[in-house]
Amino acid sequence: MMHDYLRAIGFSNLKNNKDVRDVINLVMLRPTSEYIAPSSDEEAVFGEKVKEFASRMGIAVRGEYEENGNFHFGYYLPYFKGKHSTFKEEVTIEKQSDKDAYSGICDNVKVGVSLIFQLLNMSDYLDYMEFHKGPSFFTPISLSGLSISGKIILPVLKTNEEVIRKKAESASRDYMIAAAREGDQDAIESLTLEDIDLYASISRRSKKEDILTIVESYFMPYGIACDQYSIMGDILSVERVQNILTEEYVYILTLECNDLIFDICINKADLFGEPAPGRRFRGTVWMQGLVDFMNL
Structure with a gap:
């Protein structure tokens, strides 16, 4: 998967494993920044070498430093950092089993x-x-995503009154869901009735309308990987940056999806259509995120 998402940050020209190793060696030899974990009783400690190839995106190489200072490669990670605080929420940090x-x-x-x-x-x-100790934190989170496949979709025409009404409905639904999670039986019944009405409305409209005019945005799991999602959302802003090594162009899109605001990046060659504020993006993304530990 790592190799696939390298193209999202401007490395679509990597043909084989040797090309990938050459890029990884460049990161290890000339990193933009380095990190060594606090010393411990273990013979080797975690280390990270990071090289930025465009605005807020690059490759992180992670491994271990031995006592003699030698760095041993573990794995690499193409990354893209968002600049918007998506939400403030309780987040649990868990170690992955394979690395x-x-x-x-x-x-x-x-x-x-x-x-x-x-x-x-x-x-x-x-x-x-x-x-500090404890796996859970209540803190701001900044989400971002890498995409290797996406399309630009035309927006749904809405009046100002419809926009205001939908925001009010969304806020009301969020409140009902929060109450339902606390065991409020009335909220659970109201949400059940809303879902039944919504299903009936979609079934009726889908006979005459295109599904993309009915569904304005969505955010749902995609495939077997737990951190990949299929999304569709409104484009708030567009930025085009260039990979300083490959000179490939990458789009940075700020999206509003299910009332969440976050950034994604996608290679210009992998995006079908011309992005612009007001239009919609539809595609698959690998979700990444920054947790603000400084505000804890």
């Missing part, structure tokens, strides 16, 4: 499922855990 990496898990009412993302600022987490 020395961590995932963030939080339950957000706007998504409807447990949202799982790759923790990017692992160094901040290790530093914080040196003096």
Whole structure:
């Protein structure tokens, strides 16, 4: 999977494993920044070398430093850092079973499922855990995504009154979901009736309308990987950056999806259509995130 998502940050020209190794060696020899975990009784400690190839995106190489200072490669991670605080929520950090990496898990009412993302600022987490304990934190989270396949969809025409009404309905539904999670029986029954009405409305409209005019945005799990999602959301802003090594162009899109605001990046060659504010993006993303441990 790592190899696939390298193209999202401007490395679509890597043809084989040798090309990938050459890029990884460049990161290890000339990193933009380095990190060594706090010393411990173990013979080797976690280390990370990071090289940025465009605005807020690059490759992180993680492994171990021995006592003599030698760095041993473990795995690499293409990354993209968002600049918007997506929400403030309780997040649980869990170590991944297959490698020395961590995932963030939080339950957000706007998504409807447990949202799982790759923790990017692992160094901040290790530093914080040196003096604190506990896997759960209530803190701002900045989500981002890497995409290798996406399309630009035309927006749904809405009046100002419809926009205001939908925001009010969304806020009311969020309140009802929160109450239902606390065991409020009235809220559970109201949500059940709303879902039945919504299903009937969609079934009726789908006979005459295109599904993309009925469903304005969505955020749902995709495939077998727990941190990959299929999304569709409104484009708030568009930025085009260039990979300084490959000179490939990458789009940075700020999206509003299910009332969540976050950034994604996608190679210009992998995006079908011309992005612009007001239009919609539809595609699959690998979710990543920054957890603000400084505000705990």
